[in-house]
Amino acid sequence: MLGGPGQLLPRAKELAILFAAPSPHLPLPQHCRRRSSCIVIHGSGDGDGTSTTPSPDDPSDAAARLRSSLTLVCSLIVERRFSRARELLRSSVPELLGHQVSFLASSAHAISDGRTRVSTTFLDMIFRVYSGAGMFEQALEAFEYALDKFGTFDQRSCDVYLRDLKMAHRTDLAVKFFRRALESDGRVALSVHSMAMVVDGLCKGGNSGLAQELLDEMLSRGLEPNIYSYNSLIKAYADKGDFVSAFEVLSLVDQRSVACNAATYTLLIDAFAKWGRIEDAGKAFQKMKENGVGADIHFYTAIIDAYCKVGNMKRAFALFDECVDRKLVPNVHTYGSLINGLCKLGQMEAAELLMNEMQTKGIDVNLVVFNTLMDGYCKKGMLNKVLYLQVIVEKKGLKLDAYAYNTIACALCKSQRVDEAKILLDHMVERGVSPNTVTFTTLIDIHCKEGNLVEARRIFCKMEKKGLNPNIISYNALIDGYTKKGDIKAAQMLKEEMERKGILADVYTYTSLVHGHCVFGKVDDGMRLFKEMTEKGIAPNVVTYNAMISGLSKEGRSEEAFELYDDMLQAGVTPDDTMYSSLVGSLYTTKNP
Structure with a gap:
């Protein structure tokens, strides 16, 4: 096509330059193949065995390099060396960026003498390469081109694309692609795994309403979601306390004769525990047994944790014994739940014995468990134990986090060792641990108790500048400091300020x-x-x-x-x-x- 007298349109001109370049037939001659992804065509110099450096601005040289890359990719596809072909395409992404998918596909089709298998494989590969590189719009272009030219698309590649979108938190594009696939009149076969990924991505992004709409749409089209899709919705509703909606989804699961798995009951029990509905957690446990669903250690950990949170350690230990009798091996999270429950009740000796037991069984104590123990000792005023655990943690090569530093500082303050607490929190920053709201609040409280309201206010302002929102405890520390100094007006103003911010x-x-x-x-x-x-x-x-x-x-x-x-x-x-x-x-x- 002419764009004017003697002028080719840009795409036609590009094709003309590309196919004016040398075009070896498939497969490539041996001397043109290289193990590197960098393609070098021998004999391209002046006949003396040397090669000239092509100008990056010369369109004919760029076209020749592109054609060489595409030729080798097609040759590798013919030889069924798919991994090497994908590797080469990944390394060629910068060269491909300036070209439309339709141009690249047409070029590959021409290079491969119109072999359909090569063309479809090439499009599938470039789709995956673009997806893996986060170039989702280009990948979608490849999908649409393949669907238009060949009327179908590989299901596994769709799964890969949706997985990449989920990892990139691009639920908007995932929903768009999923719906496009649904509307393809069966030309794109979506797997139940794809459905579960999209529903889960929407739920984790806080859009359970759209996830529910998508699930209903699947059912209306005769597609049956698996239990993982239903689990994502149940969890989304239950986590925010909307058990009415969660039970509606469970009813739908029963109606569709979809079998609940251990994860279904585990997430329900976690949610019940979170909202203090321990009786419902017990009922879910009983129903799971009645339905013959095999409980794993994750399920037992969830139900043990639920009872620990309400202080029912007798029931928690009974369940622990039950899971051991069933030959399930407790993990660090199982022991962590029990230790946390004991620490909350102030039973520190029992908690320490449990920590020793897990170590004798070869289970490494993690920072969460150490933090739990330090917090328990802090609340009991056992500073020496807190400091001893700090030494143990550091000897094990674990890096103290903000929670650990805050706990140790709190224990020091309770023992009137305020100066040491300040030094510790300064040391925390030097070690690259970012202070959080609790850290700043601890410092504010220290300075208020010392009567240094100027420094306390400075730290308060610094916290806000760092994007950390003061909480009710932060305000209370400062208000208490001002009232004890007799500056009731400043204290009252702080109360009014926090109420304007929605803090009651x-x-x-x-x-x-x-x-x-x-x-x-x-x-x-x-x-x-x-x-x-x-x-x-x-x-x-x-x-x-x-x-x-x-x-x-x-x-x-x-x-x-x-x-x-x-x-x-x-x-x-x-x-x-x-x-x-x-x-x-x-x-x-x-x-x-």
């Missing part, structure tokens, strides 16, 4: 403010905040009552103090000795006029 004040926020007002003689303001918190449904604790009763007592308002004391008893809060002293003192204090 809790009992600790109000207790700090009530205490600050009462200590500095603003008892009525303290009472106003006390009433505000109860109106918001926040139950005062013994410290809140103490602060308020102490404030009233100091002003000689004994009647109001005793009324509040009665309210406290009715609320089920147990008084302490400090409160009795305040009440007795109120009887001997003259009421302010």
Whole structure:
């Protein structure tokens, strides 16, 4: 075709240059084959055995190089050396970029003397190569061209493409491709594996609604998803607490006579445990047994973890014994769940014995288990044990993470070794461990307790600049610091700031403010905040009552103090000795006029 007098259109011109280049017949002569992916045509110099360096700007040289690459690829396909052909195509991607798929396919077709098998294999390969390189639009172009020319496409290649899209988090393109394949009137046979990948990708991306639509569309077209597609949807609904939708999917599974597997029950039990529905977790366990589904160690770990989270260690250990009796081998996660449950109950000796047992069985203790133990010892105030575990972790070659550093710093602070805690957290940053919200909050709390509010505020601002959002604990530490310094106005402003950000004040926020007002003689303001918190449904604790009763007592308002004391008893809060002293003192204090 002419683009004007004596001019070829760009694509026609490109083809003309390409096919004007030397065109050895297939297969290539031996002297043209190289083990390297770099193609060199011998004898291309001036006849003296040397080769001239082609100009990168010369279109005829570029066309010759491209033709040489395509010729060798086609030759390798003919010889059924597919791996080598794919390798060569991967290394030639930069050369292919400037050309449309239709041009490359036409060239390969011409080079192979119109052999259909070579052409279809070439398109399949270039589709996979583009997909593996993340060039998804080019891969889709190859798919459309192959479908148009040959009316079919390899199912396994579709699986590869969808897998690559999922790994690249391109669920938009995955859905587009999947629907295109569905609408191909059977020319593209999608595997149930492909369906599961797309549904799982959508669910993990938070788009369970679209995943449900796609699953319904498959069913309407007579395609039967496997249990993995259903599992992804069940997990997506159950994880966010939407058990109504999760059970609807389970009903559909029963209607379609699809057999649930151990993973189905495992993910249900994980979700039930997460939402505190331990009875439902037990029912799921029983139903699994009734249905004859073989439980694996992952399932037992999930149900053991569920009981550990609610403190039912007796049931957790009974299930542990049961899984051992069934010849299932507990792993680090199974032991980790039990150790976590024991640590939460403060049973540190039992937790340590369990850690020793897993080590004698050849199971390496990971950082998660060490962190769990350190946290348990920290809560018990056993600093020496925490520091001992730190040494063990470092000797094992494990790198402490932010959680470990924060736990150790917390233990040091509890033992009044604040300076060491600050040094430790500085050391953490030097070792390349990024501080998180807990780290910054710990530092804020340290400086507030030391009365250094300037430094505490600086760290607070630094945390925000690093893109870490202060939480309720961060705000409470700073509010408490300001109230103890008597700067109630700054503390109140912080409360208002966090509420604007959607962070609701809790009992600790109000207790700090009530205490600050009462200590500095603003008892009525303290009472106003006390009433505000109860109106918001926040139950005062013994410290809140103490602060308020102490404030009233100091002003000689004994009647109001005793009324509040009665309210406290009715609320089920147990008084302490400090409160009795305040009440007795109120009887001997003259009421302010």
